[in-house]
Amino acid sequence: MPNAENMPQFPQTFWKDSISFPDFPKLKESIKTDTAIVGGGITGITAAYLLSKEGIKVTLIDAGDLLNGVTGHTTAKITAQHGMIYDEFIQHFGAEKASLYYQACMDAKKLIEDTIQTHHIDCDYSQEDAYIFTNSDEYVPQLETEKKAYDQLDIPGELINSMPLDIPVKSVLKMKNQAQFHPLKYLKVLVDEAVNNGLQIYGNTTAVDIEYNKHPTIITRDECRINCNYVIQASHYPFYDGQGFYPTRMYPERAYIIAVKTPEKFPGGMYINAESPSRSIRSVNMDGEDLWLIVGENHKTGQGKSTMKHYEALQDYAEKHFGISEFVYRWSAQDLTTMDKLPYIGSVTKNEENVYVATGYRKWGMTNGTIAAKIITDRILGNDNPYSDLFTPSRFQADPSVRKFARMNADVAKHLISGKLEYTNDNIKDLEPDDATVTRIKGKRTGVYKSQDNQLYAIDTTCKHLGCEVNWNSGDRTWDCPCHGSRYSYNGEVIEGPAKEPLNKVELE
Structure with a gap:
């Protein structure tokens, strides 16, 4: 393996x-x-x-x-199937607004298609059906409820018990005529x-x-x-x-992508599971071969386990269900979710x-x-x-915004306070090349990265946005803020906002 x-x-x-x-x-x-x-x-x-x-x-x-x-x-799916969202939108906003969301997605798809045709763009565009699947008894009724939402909103779809991708499933919700491309x-x-x-x-x-x-x-x-x-x-x-x-009013989440070759031929379609941890699957063409993109492991930025564990979990999933003949790429992505x-x-x-x-x-x-x-x-x-x-x-x-507003900002406050009180005693001398640690230098919480040529880079871990303490992301070699998702390079330069200024450098004696 x-x-x-x-x-x-x-x-x-x-x-x-x-x-x-x-x-x-x-x-x-x-x-x-x-x-x-x-x-x-x-x-x-x-x-x-x-x-x-x-x-x-x-x-x-x-x-x-x-x-x-x-x-x-x-992941570059051009689809209106954004997880199990339509029943939730009907409950919170009503059927008219839920239908508008679907139509907006389909109008976006048409705008992309029209632009491709106008300029004869070769971007690996292909029409694909999209599937939400589950192998959990707990999620079968939820897919049935989502299918009722499809019917209410006149979304072309089918509730079926199998799909082209050969993995165990108990229920599948299919949305027809979606697409993918090379963005x-x-x-x-x-x-x-x-x-x-x-x-x-x-x-x-x-x-x-x-x-x-x-x-x-x-x-x-x-x-x-x-x-x-x-x-x-x-x-x-x-x-x-x-x-x-x-x-x-928003919170940042990261997701992880691996691109692998497998002994199997990709059967077409785009896939995402209903349960957690999330798993999304599609293929791309690389030099005439199928490259499988396996996506998932969502978590709030700067929080949770070592980020390399997320890549390894996707690797284990791909090996279990499809086999891996070659591991070609890995990367991660971050996006923001609003309260509603x-x-x-x-x-x-x-x-x-x-x-x-x-x-x-x-x-x-x-x-x-x-x-x-x-x-x-x-x-x-x-x-x-x-x-x-x-x-x-x-x-x-009012629903669900008020409760989510309170929950999101309580989480930010928790990380703001815990980061300030956290005690660290990691020894820089024990640091391996291409790794980082958090320690205290002259009483200040300090992040130290050791490069592959054994050069040390030290930064003040206080985020330049609103003062939370950043944590090391081992999978992507970045310093990530658990409060609002700012990300910095190993030497403190801004990679992703809302922060605008780099982290302060710390002199090592």
């Missing part, structure tokens, strides 16, 4: 490894534009493409390279088209604030200013809150209508990110959009 030694030493996504993007210059001076987009993922690039087609002057900036964030680490091959063409339409792109340019007077102005870390009429925050986590209190599980798409607050936010995709970013781009660009262009009210960030539902 394969063991951890067969696992790739460093995380690397299949998507990023199979296609390259050009480098874009860093913004070094203040500029003017009509619409400024922060974030080069599926939402930002799709919005730039749609606006530039209409002759709008658009500037897009990214803190790093394009598509190095969540979109570059996705970076698709988005590379959109980038090229938008640049041809006049889009300006700047990489390694971090937005840290917005000044909002008559028009919004983005301030970058290097104190450049982008004066504009509209801002689209497509940066996964909003870098500008506008007193919308987004950190208290609907994304926040629209004006960041009621008072700042020209600053837009798109966040909280709950790991279903291909459809949610695409419809977010369409909703926001329609707003900018003055077009009506049937989904604007459904996703508006200013909504607040």
Whole structure:
């Protein structure tokens, strides 16, 4: 049986490894534009493409390279089957809004399909049926209830007791005519088209604030200013809150992906289980062979067991059910979930209508990110959009929001306090190469990483967002915040917000 030694030493996504993007210059001076987009993922690039087609002057900036964030680490299912969600949405919002959510996902799928056909994009797009399956007696009635929700909302689906993937199941809920693709091959063409339409792109340019007077102005870390009429925050986590209190209304979760070759031929379809721990399965084509993506092991960022254990659990699952002939890639992803599980798409607050936010995709970013781009660009262009009210960030539902609000923020408070009180006595001398520990240096909680060439990097573990204490992520070699999901490199540089500044360095004597 394969063991951890067969696992790739460093995380690397299949998507990023199979296609390259050009480098874009860093913004070094203040500029003017009509619409400024922060974030080069599926939402930002799709919005730039749609606006530039209409002759709008658009500037897009990214803190790093394009598509190095969540979109570059996705599973890339284009589907409205987002787990067992429709009965829950009917109970909380009513059938009309639940139906709108399904239609929004399917409209996103159609927008992707139409764009692929218009530009003849070769992005491994394929129509696939999607399946939720269970082998647990406890979840069989829940799938039956979800099928009733499908029927009520006129969602094409079937409740069956088998599926093409040959693993033990007791019940399966099938959603017909969904899809999958290679997201970076698709988005590379959109980038090229938008640049041809006049889009300006700047990489390694971090937005840290917005000044909002008559028009919004983005301030970058290097104190450049982008004066504009509209801002689209497509940066996964909003870098500008506008007193919308987004950190208290969402929580971050990580998931893990392994890509393996097996002795079996992939039978087609896209799969996700109903029970926990989560398991999601699809295939990609690599040099004419099936590469199986096995996804799951969700947990709150910065919390729980050693992250390498999550990769190993997926490896064990794949070996048990399919066999592993070669372990090719491993990577992880992070996404945000709102209190009511609907994304926040629209004006960041009621008072700042020209600053837009798109966040909280709950790991279903291909459809949610695409419809977010369409909703926001329609707003900018003055077009009506049937989904604007459904996703508006200013909504607040009493059920389930109030209870979840209290529970989420109690968890944040617990980690904030426990991190400050935690006693650590790990000895740096015992640290192995390519590993990290938390210790105390001059009374301060300090994270120390030892590189493969035995160089030590020490950081103050206090997160620059709201002061929680970060923990070491052994699987991805990052420092992760358990409160709001900020992530830093081994030497303290920001990888993922909401933090904007790097961790403080600590001098080792």
